Amino acid sequence: MDITHYRLKHKLDEVFILEPNDLGNGFLTMLFKKTSAFFKVMPFLYILPFSIAISCVAYVLFGALIVKLVSLLQYGF
Amino acid sequence: MDFNTIAANISASTIIILKRFVQLIIMPYKTMRKISLETDYTQVYIILAIIFIYFQIAFRVREYNYQPLLTFIFFLINSAFTVLFFYLFAKIFKKTSPLSTYIFTFAYSLIPTFIWFLSNSALYYFLPPPRTISVLGKAFSLFFLSFSISLLLWKVILFYLFVRFSTKLPFFSIIFLISLYLAIIAPYTVILYRLDISRIPFL
Numbered sequence: 001m002d003i004t005h006y007r008l009k010h011k012l013d014e015v016f017i018l019e020p021n022d023l024g025n026g027f028l029t030m031l032f033k034k035t036s037a038f039f040k041v042m043p044f045l046y047i048l049p050f051s052i053a054i055s056c057v058a059y060v061l062f063g064a065l066i067v068k069l070v071s072l073l074q075y076g077f
Numbered sequence: 078m079d080f081n082t083i084a085a086n087i088s089a090s091t092i093i094i095l096k097r098f099v100q101l102i103i104m105p106y107k108t109m110r111k112i113s114l115e116t117d118y119t120q121v122y123i124i125l126a127i128i129f130i131y132f133q134i135a136f137r138v139r140e141y142n143y144q145p146l147l148t149f150i151f152f153l154i155n156s157a158f159t160v161l162f163f164y165l166f167a168k169i170f171k172k173t174s175p176l177s178t179y180i181f182t183f184a185y186s187l188i189p190t191f192i193w194f195l196s197n198s199a200l201y202y203f204l205p206p207p208r209t210i211s212v213l214g215k216a217f218s219l220f221f222l223s224f225s226i227s228l229l230l231w232k233v234i235l236f237y238l239f240v241r242f243s244t245k246l247p248f249f250s251i252i253f254l255i256s257l258y259l260a261i262i263a264p265y266t267v268i269l270y271r272l273d274i275s276r277i278p279f280l
Binding site for chain 2: 068
């Protein structure tokens with residue numbers, strides 16, 4: 001029982017290491033909590049399609065310029 | 078400490094780093110929270126050693142004007158500045174996390190940067206630029222751009238979590254601090270570029 005109590009306390013201390021974010025407005029805080037939830041677990045589920053979409057939009061808008069941008073980035077290290 | 082103990086410590090810390098690397102992909106928030114409570118400095122030394130090895134490899138992939146040791150020293154200066162910047166500002170806001178929290182969370186937030194630099198060096202070696210406007214060139218460009226944006230977004234998440242768990246400040250204060258940090262680091266980056274020390278800073 002003592003070990004269970006210790007583990008529970010340890011876990012609670014860890015979870016409540018931060019005060020919850022309050023953006024000063026109920027609606028904004030709710031929006032922030034709903035949005036940030038997507039990035040807390042498996043963010044790549046959203047990041048990957050978003051990145052591919054952005055790249056495709058960039059290609060449609062700028063065409064061959066993205067080829068130049070990539071060549072520039074490849075010299076970036 | 079004898080050799081066996083040191084080897085066991087390094088192995089254990091390496092396994093923890095690999096585990097945390099996977100966990101940072103799957104659940105970044107919970108993992109960064111755990112990292113912020115970390116006390117095993119061997120993990121930081123291993124991450125720094127891996128980055129130092131990367132600089133050595135990159136030096137062989139393409140020619141630099143400076144030795145990798147100098148590039149690594151500049152990386153250490155940049156990192157120390159970043160950690161101290163947020164640490165001192167958090168002190169102003171009366172938030173007191175130990176400096177170790179800043180060091181650990183920042184070290185782990187370097188993982189996306191490391192992956193991007195390493196893969197970029199590998200691609201530079203196997204598919205040297207410039208890219209052409211052929212179908213293959215365009216397809217590769219789309220792939221590389223998507224890959225870079227993904228890692229950048231992951232980096233943004235981890236960097237935000239680094240600041241959030243170390244400073245414990247609310248959202249708007251973090252956005253303000255990060256903007257201030259970027260405003261300072263941008264001209265410094267240009268100076269490093271002009272001196273030919275780094276094109277994109279390893280941060």
